[in-house]
Amino acid sequence: MLKYVVALLAILVAGGLSSQAGKLEEVQKSDLSAFLPGDAESVKALQAAREFPSGDVSPAVVVIARESGLTDQDRDALNALRELELPLASPEAPEATFADDDRAGLLALPLKGQNSDVVADAVEQLRTELEAAPDGLETAVTGPAGFSTDLKNVFAGADTRLLAITGGLVLFLLILIYRSPIFWLIPFVTVILTEGATRGLAALLGEAGLTINGQNAGILSVLVFGAATDYALLLVARYREELTRHEHAEAAMRQALRGAAPAILASGATVIAGLFTLVFASVDVTASIGPLGAAGVATALVLSLTLLPATLVIAGRRAFWPRIPRHGDSVENDHRVWRRLGNTIAARPRPLWVGSTIILLVLALGLTGLDTSLTQEQQLRGNPEAVAGQELLGKSFPAGLSAPASVVVPTGGDVEAVKRAIGDDLQREEEGEPGTQLSVVLAADPFSEEAVQAIPRLRDAVHKAEPRALVGGQTAQSYDLRQAAERDNLVIPPLTLGVVLLVLILLLRALVAPLLLLLATALSAAAALGAGVVIFDVILGLPAVDPTLPLLAFVFLVALGIDYTIFLMARAREEAVEQGTRRGVLAALAVTGGVITSAGIVLAGTFSALAVLPLVVLTQLGTVVAFGVLLDTLLVRSVLVPALVHDIGAKVWLPSKLARKGG
Numbered sequence: 001m002l003k004y005v006v007a008l009l010a011i012l013v014a015g016g017l018s019s020q021a022g023k024l025e026e027v028q029k030s031d032l033s034a035f036l037p038g039d040a041e042s043v044k045a046l047q048a049a050r051e052f053p054s055g056d057v058s059p060a061v062v063v064i065a066r067e068s069g070l071t072d073q074d075r076d077a078l079n080a081l082r083e084l085e086l087p088l089a090s091p092e093a094p095e096a097t098f099a100d101d102d103r104a105g106l107l108a109l110p111l112k113g114q115n116s117d118v119v120a121d122a123v124e125q126l127r128t129e130l131e132a133a134p135d136g137l138e139t140a141v142t143g144p145a146g147f148s149t150d151l152k153n154v155f156a157g158a159d160t161r162l163l164a165i166t167g168g169l170v171l172f173l174l175i176l177i178y179r180s181p182i183f184w185l186i187p188f189v190t191v192i193l194t195e196g197a198t199r200g201l202a203a204l205l206g207e208a209g210l211t212i213n214g215q216n217a218g219i220l221s222v223l224v225f226g227a228a229t230d231y232a233l234l235l236v237a238r239y240r241e242e243l244t245r246h247e248h249a250e251a252a253m254r255q256a257l258r259g260a261a262p263a264i265l266a267s268g269a270t271v272i273a274g275l276f277t278l279v280f281a282s283v284d285v286t287a288s289i290g291p292l293g294a295a296g297v298a299t300a301l302v303l304s305l306t307l308l309p310a311t312l313v314i315a316g317r318r319a320f321w322p323r324i325p326r327h328g329d330s331v332e333n334d335h336r337v338w339r340r341l342g343n344t345i346a347a348r349p350r351p352l353w354v355g356s357t358i359i360l361l362v363l364a365l366g367l368t369g370l371d372t373s374l375t376q377e378q379q380l381r382g383n384p385e386a387v388a389g390q391e392l393l394g395k396s397f398p399a400g401l402s403a404p405a406s407v408v409v410p411t412g413g414d415v416e417a418v419k420r421a422i423g424d425d426l427q428r429e430e431e432g433e434p435g436t437q438l439s440v441v442l443a444a445d446p447f448s449e450e451a452v453q454a455i456p457r458l459r460d461a462v463h464k465a466e467p468r469a470l471v472g473g474q475t476a477q478s479y480d481l482r483q484a485a486e487r488d489n490l491v492i493p494p495l496t497l498g499v500v501l502l503v504l505i506l507l508l509r510a511l512v513a514p515l516l517l518l519l520a521t522a523l524s525a526a527a528a529l530g531a532g533v534v535i536f537d538v539i540l541g542l543p544a545v546d547p548t549l550p551l552l553a554f555v556f557l558v559a560l561g562i563d564y565t566i567f568l569m570a571r572a573r574e575e576a577v578e579q580g581t582r583r584g585v586l587a588a589l590a591v592t593g594g595v596i597t598s599a600g601i602v603l604a605g606t607f608s609a610l611a612v613l614p615l616v617v618l619t620q621l622g623t624v625v626a627f628g629v630l631l632d633t634l635l636v637r638s639v640l641v642p643a644l645v646h647d648i649g650a651k652v653w654l655p656s657k658l659a660r661k662g663g
Contacts, residue, residue: 027206045472140389528628600633
């Protein structure tokens with residue numbers, strides 16, 4: 001009776017949370033400034049700008065061009081856009097500007113607000129009107145409003161695509177792993193309910209004020225799919241093993257939970273603790289992944305240890321048909337590949353762990369080419385209209401016209417000195433309650449690396465003229481975001497390693513083993529990121545990596561990579577009590593090898609699904625994590641760690657009592 005009660009309660013709770021999942025897209029934000037620290041200079045400048053008469057402006061820049069020269073009909077088409085009912089920050093739309101060679105025209109419309117649905121709707125209205133432009137006329141809508149709209153469009157329907165691809169992949173792998181026409185349904189239902197409950201929980205967190213965007217929502221989906229499937233695979237494997245030792249399914253499940261639940265809980269606790277270190281990140285979009293991911297993994301843990309075992313017992317052993325595990329069956333044939341690998345490790349442990357370490361070190365050399373200068377216009381794969389429009393604008397006008405920098409001089413500040421510091425780049429001046437706002441046209445494309453690097457020089461000049469002045473704007477926000485990411489890349493990884501080390505010490509009740517496992521996992525993460533740098537440059541031809549990638553990749557690789565080593569070493573410690581350390585680790589490799597490899601393939605597959613979204617940072621993160629998980633599964637956990645533990649022997653458990661046991 002208990003199994004039915006547990007299953008019903010778990011379904012009711014998961015269903016209740018899933019009912020909120022539809023709100024997740026509603027709470028997502030795409031405003032770049034929302035992800036910056038509150039003390040960033042560009043955020044302070046934006047807050048001040050909102051108090052000027054023009055308010056918070058997001059320029060939509062319309063560009064038209066004709067190689068043979070604009071016609072009167074072309075000019076009329078551009079000027080006609082000024083008559084549209086748009087949410088402008090000024091009473092009247094500004095006049096259109098035409099290039100000296102008469103081959104291009106520009107209309108900068110100051111839309112009110114930044115990156116809101118209203119701005120996106122206005123941009124789409126402009127683009128729709130331009131579809132009726134005269135034949136042969138090149139048109140585009142760019143500027144901050146154009147870029148934010150293209151970014152918003154990237155995630156339009158992305159959740160559905162990502163869920164379909166990830167769910168389909170997990171379904172395919174479950175059928176392949178279990179080779180049963182019906183059994184896959186039990187873990188798959190648990191995984192789907194976990195995903196829905198997590199999305200509902202994320203929506204509630206977003207309503208409570210947590211910063212969520214399409215990027216971290218996508219990461220959450222693949223993380224939950226992978227973690228929930230992994231926990232299901234591990235529990236089912238132990239349950240199947242126990243079914244050959246017990247006549248009744250209830251008894252087999254009780255023993256399976258005694259054996260597998262501690263390792264699953266330790267694994268989940270490690271991932272949760274590792275992810276929670278992200279809350280100390282300066283970049284809000286990175287920091288929010290911590291509680292989001294932790295909530296997802298916690299949900300996966302709860303349902304994997306309640307709903308899944310209950311439904312497995314309800315279904316009974318017949319659900320495994322046609323490969324039904326019978327009481328008294330031998331499981332030796334299931335482990336023979338891994339026993340052969342164990343015998344190879346036992347024969348030559350030191351050359352194997354040394355060779356594995358060298359391979360990881362060679363892959364990590366790719367980090368010498370790490371370049372985190374990916375710019376905003378390089379974030380979107382393909383050639384979105386905003387990027388094409390910026391290129392078109394730069395052919396006939398100063399590239400900086402599409403997104404001027406903003407300089408706010410407070411009341412009483414030396415405005416004239418700031419004007420002299422800005423020089424000929426000053427575009428316009430506005431008075432308001434906070435003081436004076438000056439628009440500055442940057443010499444370079446405002447979304448380019450050259451413009452980002454010009455921000456500190458502009459700030460130096462402005463601050464020398466007036467120390468209280470603030471420099472903001474789209475390009476300044478990109479610069480501040482990069483600075484915050486670079487700080488996070490240095491500060492968070494040591495914290496993550498410390499937290500994971502503490503969990504390992506508590507789990508293994510030793511010091512030597514946790515230190516060795518952490519070093520191996522950290523080296524594996526460095527190797528995966530190094531290999532990723534080479535893949536992005538040589539194979540994918542990407543110009544650079546996103547500034548937030550090193551931190552996200554490292555935390556995910558350490559937190560998830562250590563999972564498989566925990567499963568192995570928790571079983572090794574269990575076996576070492578009876579057989580000694582050397583035989584125990586080989587026995588653990590034999591019984592966990594197949595299921596951990598399956599779990600690694602599933603997790604790598606789910607993260608690779610991030611590549612379906614045309615956002616470079618998600619492509620890079622999915623590639624690195626998928627590669628790193630496979631590296632951990634097939635090399636670190638299968639060869640490096642068992643060979644190292646076998647070579648060291650019982651001393652690996654120092655200073656616990658188990659270290660004094662031979663073997």
